[in-house]
Amino acid sequence: MDLEQIRELTADDMKAVNQLIQQQVDSDVSLINQLGFYIVNSGGKRLRPLLSVLASRAMNIDNNDHHTLAAIIEFIHTATLLHDDVVDESTLRRGRETANAIFGNQASVLVGDFLYTRSFQMMVNLKRMRVMEILSEATNQIAEGEVLQLMNCNDPQTTEKRYFDVIYGKTARLFEAATQLAAVLTDQPAELEQAMQNYGKHLGTAFQLADDILDYAADAAEMGKNVGDDLAEGKPTLPLLYAMWKASNDDDSALIKEAIEQANGLEHLSRIQGIMDKTGALDYTRQCADKEVAQAIDSLSIVPDSPYKDALIALAHMSVARTK
Numbered sequence: 080m081d082l083e084q085i086r087e088l089t090a091d092d093m094k095a096v097n098q099l100i101q102q103q104v105d106s107d108v109s110l111i112n113q114l115g116f117y118i119v120n121s122g123g124k125r126l127r128p129l130l131s132v133l134a135s136r137a138m139n140i141d142n143n144d145h146h147t148l149a150a151i152i153e154f155i156h157t158a159t160l161l162h163d164d165v166v167d168e169s170t171l172r173r174g175r176e177t178a179n180a181i182f183g184n185q186a187s188v189l190v191g192d193f194l195y196t197r198s199f200q201m202m203v204n205l206k207r208m209r210v211m212e213i214l215s216e217a218t219n220q221i222a223e224g225e226v227l228q229l230m231n232c233n234d235p236q237t238t239e240k241r242y243f244d245v246i247y248g249k250t251a252r253l254f255e256a257a258t259q260l261a262a263v264l265t266d267q268p269a270e271l272e273q274a275m276q277n278y279g280k281h282l283g284t285a286f287q288l289a290d291d292i293l294d295y296a297a298d299a300a301e302m303g304k305n306v307g308d309d310l311a312e313g314k315p316t317l318p319l320l321y322a323m324w325k326a327s328n329d330d331d332s333a334l335i336k337e338a339i340e341q342a343n344g345l346e347h348l349s350r351i352q353g354i355m356d357k358t359g360a361l362d363y364t365r366q367c368a369d370k371e372v373a374q375a376i377d378s379l380s381i382v383p384d385s386p387y388k389d390a391l392i393a394l395a396h397m398s399v400a401r402t403k
């Protein structure tokens with residue numbers, strides 16, 4: 080199953096989700112409408128709400144609560160992007176100028192807050208305390224992940240464990256909630272809920288590992304952001320850390336260490352990419368991502384067969400095969 084087939088399978092659901100997103104971003108405050116319209120129509124993959132839809136259908140949902148869940152997940156994700164771009168001083172996302180580059184940091188932060196609070200209003204409408212419990216915990220852990228990433232910035236002593244703690248919080252945790260809640264909405268037994276939770280966690284981890292590879296290996300125009308952004312910000316992602324750990328000489332190791340500490344590595348991007356090639360840093364990171372994909376797919380073994388399960392398996396493979 081390819082992405083086009085998955086889109087066809089979920090077309091009606093995703094149309095309903097997109098309509099709900101447009102409705103819920105509406106506000107009496109004109110700047111919220113203006114900025115909200117810009118970000119919800121910015122060409123994003125809608126991967127997380129798509130996961131909510133597929134997981135819910137795989138769990139045989141018999142109402143439209145999954146549309147609300149998918150919109151909630153997208154609002155939380157978009158809020159984190161707005162805040163991230165301010166923190167990272169990013170100017171390009173998905174091939175377009177970031178909201179903060181156009182509207183300014185203050186508006187981006189405040190509209191991010193609006194989307195967070197709107198998502199909690201929508202959670203209340205689902206009238207399920209367990210949904211509130213999982214998503215309130217998830218949003219708190221996402222915030223912790225972002226703070227931990229900030230603490231790791233410019234720190235070449237970051238360990239592999241700390242790196243994985245960051246990507247669990249900032250990325251995998253929302254994937255995990257998106258798929259786990261499909262089981263919650265359909266009142267599945269505990270083992271099936273755990274399976275869906277595990278699927279989302281491993282898929283999200285693989286997705287972020289692939290993202291960190293792309294920062295050093297992708298085409299900027301195709302990826303929709305600047306290659307080397309993580310390097311320019313002094314972010315110690317796994318490819319960079321592994322290249323530093325396995326560098327064949329002290330000069331190469333010192334160069335990467337300084338690039339992390341001083342956030343000045345962009346001028347040495349080609350050389351650092353060469354060190355990654357020599358050390359197999361990108362290959363090692365791909366191996367880690369492939370392992371997460373295998374664990375995600377294995378988690379689905381107890382899920383009944385259906386086209387939606389097939390789509391979840393296909394998405395797991397796509398998460399590491401993408402070019403943007």
